Amino acid sequence: MNKDSWTALFKELGVSQRKFAQSIAMDAAYMSRVVNGKAAPTERLYLLAEKVYGVNGDWLRTGKGEMFLDSSSSVGKRRVKALADELTDEEAQAVLAFVRYLRDEEITSNPD
Structure with a gap:
């Protein structure tokens, strides 16, 4: 487990440790213990970080390699995807x- 990797991940995603834990349905206190080296991260934690945010589990474990599995997807898109799971159906319709x-604005203002 690499504390620096977790801290860098939260910063890159623009989320707090607590918000990250909530977004992957993990207990915030457990996440704090993991980041502070008082608890070992479970395989489930790595898998959820990978599934929700596209994080490279090997990078989280060792700090080596690329932070994200798909480097073509921007952090903004990853954040939108992660937050979309928290929307109500009504909110999702409004976002859509x-x-x-x-x-439509992009198409009409730039008719290439």
């Missing part, structure tokens, strides 16, 4: 309408 509006 907004994204469609943005896409």
Whole structure:
């Protein structure tokens, strides 16, 4: 386990340790113990970080290699994907309408 990797990950994602734990359905106190070296991270923790945020589990364990498995996906897109799971159906519909509006604006203002 590499404390520096966890800290760098939270910073890169722009989330607090607590928010990260909540977003992957882990206990915030457990996450704190992991980051502070008082508890060993479980394989489930690594798998959830990979599934939700696309984090390279080997990087989390050792600090070596790339932080994310898919380097073509931006941090912003990863954050949107992770936050989307927390939306209610009504909120998701509103976000979808907004994204469609943005896409339409992009198409009409840049007709390439």
